[in-house]
Amino acid sequence: MADLKALAKKEQKKMVFLALYAVLSGVAIVSQAYLLVAIIDRIFIQGTAFSEIVNLLIGLFAAIFARTIFQYQSGKTGLKMAAKVKRELRDAIVRQYSLNPVQRTIQGQTGQKISALVDVVDEVDSYFSRYIPQVFQSLIIPIIILLVIFSEHVATGIIIIITAPFIPIFMIVIGFKTKDKTEEQLEEMSRFSGAFLDTLQGLTTLKLYGQSARQKEAIRTSSIGFRNATMEVLKIAFQNSLVLEFVSMLSIGLVALEVALRMIVFQDLSFYTGFLMLMLAPEFYTKLKDLGSAFHSAKESMAAAKKLEGEFANSVQPVTWGQEKFISEKPPAIELKNVHFRYPGNEEFALSNINMKIRPLEKVAIVGATGSGKTTLLHLIAGLVPPLKGEVAVNGKLRSKYSESSWFNQLSYISQEPYLFAGTIYDNITLGSNQTVTKEEVIEAAEKAGISALAGSLPNGYDTFIGEGGRGLSGGEKQRIAIARAFLKQPSIILFDEPTTGLDLQTERFLQSSIEELAARSTLITVAHRLHTIQQADQIIFLDNGKIIASGTHEELMDINTSYRRMVTVQQGGAI
Numbered sequence: 001m002a003d004l005k006a007l008a009k010k011e012q013k014k015m016v017f018l019a020l021y022a023v024l025s026g027v028a029i030v031s032q033a034y035l036l037v038a039i040i041d042r043i044f045i046q047g048t049a050f051s052e053i054v055n056l057l058i059g060l061f062a063a064i065f066a067r068t069i070f071q072y073q074s075g076k077t078g079l080k081m082a083a084k085v086k087r088e089l090r091d092a093i094v095r096q097y098s099l100n101p102v103q104r105t106i107q108g109q110t111g112q113k114i115s116a117l118v119d120v121v122d123e124v125d126s127y128f129s130r131y132i133p134q135v136f137q138s139l140i141i142p143i144i145i146l147l148v149i150f151s152e153h154v155a156t157g158i159i160i161i162i163t164a165p166f167i168p169i170f171m172i173v174i175g176f177k178t179k180d181k182t183e184e185q186l187e188e189m190s191r192f193s194g195a196f197l198d199t200l201q202g203l204t205t206l207k208l209y210g211q212s213a214r215q216k217e218a219i220r221t222s223s224i225g226f227r228n229a230t231m232e233v234l235k236i237a238f239q240n241s242l243v244l245e246f247v248s249m250l251s252i253g254l255v256a257l258e259v260a261l262r263m264i265v266f267q268d269l270s271f272y273t274g275f276l277m278l279m280l281a282p283e284f285y286t287k288l289k290d291l292g293s294a295f296h297s298a299k300e301s302m303a304a305a306k307k308l309e310g311e312f313a314n315s316v317q318p319v320t321w322g323q324e325k326f327i328s329e330k331p332p333a334i335e336l337k338n339v340h341f342r343y344p345g346n347e348e349f350a351l352s353n354i355n356m357k358i359r360p361l362e363k364v365a366i367v368g369a370t371g372s373g374k375t376t377l378l379h380l381i382a383g384l385v386p387p388l389k390g391e392v393a394v395n396g397k398l399r400s401k402y403s404e405s406s407w408f409n410q411l412s413y414i415s416q417e418p419y420l421f422a423g424t425i426y427d428n429i430t431l432g433s434n435q436t437v438t439k440e441e442v443i444e445a446a447e448k449a450g451i452s453a454l455a456g457s458l459p460n461g462y463d464t465f466i467g468e469g470g471r472g473l474s475g476g477e478k479q480r481i482a483i484a485r486a487f488l489k490q491p492s493i494i495l496f497d498e499p500t501t502g503l504d505l506q507t508e509r510f511l512q513s514s515i516e517e518l519a520a521r522s523t524l525i526t527v528a529h530r531l532h533t534i535q536q537a538d539q540i541i542f543l544d545n546g547k548i549i550a551s552g553t554h555e556e557l558m559d560i561n562t563s564y565r566r567m568v569t570v571q572q573g574g575a576i
């Protein structure tokens, strides 16, 4: 995806226009030189009256105007191309991140991902906005100029042919150095962004453990690393300009020397031709020199593209979806057949041989010790992670046949720490539905979820700003917002990760009754920690180290499974 040459190939129509603008610019540059030389020659050498050069003057202004327009069009085409490519790259990165949201959220540092999406993609810009238009300008215009020079004065042409190759040679040598240094700089930048955001997010933890000074030092070291890498890149950029300037000045000097000798000493060159050579030679070298600096930026872009390739190569197991619409008049039947799942890079844990059947409207409780795989199983049922083997079937059809949006339209997942976006309480509730909802519906959902008392106690009520940068909410309050989202959505499947932290009895009861009300029209699958929830379940799935070791009702499991009995005894506070 981040192969710049392949991306450029897709823009063939724009390339044709770039070539056309370069040819037209070349013609305009040559015309401008001819006209300017002709005007000066006529006025100062031939002593022609001003009235006789009016047409030439108009022609000169037209050539300058045309040159400006074609250069502008070439630049604009490059900018358009860069904007399109950047948009596509950002879309592809976001798509890549959303292929498997669970893994992506925990993989790598958030700061690094932001830096890739914003800064690294921006670095790609100059390849399309500067380098490609410049390649056309620097390949086509110098050839046009050289043809004119050879047709007028061969000696200048020969000097140019001998000196011109030095510019691309230096350009290539310096370009490779640029790419290495830029890669280093981007690496430092993303390391710095990652460390900085991580520190900000974990500031309370760092304070509590008295580690803020150590972390400050780490950020300082990282920022110095970034500064040094940036200075290295700048140093090369300055060296690059210096060398290119030096070579082109020297070459123009040689041309000027030859022209001067022929005009003054040997007197076999007319003012007209000599002056024309002195006008055209700098134009020739300027175009090559511009390619040199554009090449420097291109190498920076290539380093950025290489960094982005890393983003695309990151191994995530994508969740697959189909095209079929998942429409469920009543809650669906869900079946897991011989399902296996393993997190990439985690050799210790795997969900294996998961077989379970969930009937419509059933209340299922998933229980087991910490780390036994309860949340992972919930993610698997939700379609947030894909099964590695086996099948997840919904109403007898593979879940992967349904479209992602129609599936998630029927599902609400109330996690232990629901995410609150920066916005008002009202906005956060309306997130539950992707239909247009009325204010009354939102308030009704909030009341059912028990948020009205909270909203009533706040000066701005439902318009109170929460989430990042806003008012914080407790774990129980966050879950109520998530439940309000579910009331608004009226899903046919509810996945609920029961809180493990101690909520007060009143909150716990309220959550319980809200969930029960919600579940009246839905299938409810709960990662259960409370005995009450477990006892009420129609079916209990008892997990141990990624395997279902027993399933059935509370009474059945109490009869047949010692580990289950032991777990219940511990829950009740009894001795094992």
Ligand SMILES: Nc1ncnc2c1ncn2[C@@H]1O[C@H](COP(=O)(O)OP(=O)(O)OP(=O)(O)O)[C@@H](O)[C@H]1O
Pocket: 102, 103, 106, 343, 344, 346, 349, 368, 369, 370, 371, 372, 373, 374, 375, 376, 377
């Ligand atoms: N994204 C991940 N990548 C790698 N390993 C993971 C990931 N998420 C969880 N694990 C591991 O998978 C195992 C099961 O985790 P899971 O969260 O499903 O357990 P759980 O039963 O829900 O635990 P708890 O009751 O403590 O929430 C654990 O060993 C955990 O360390």
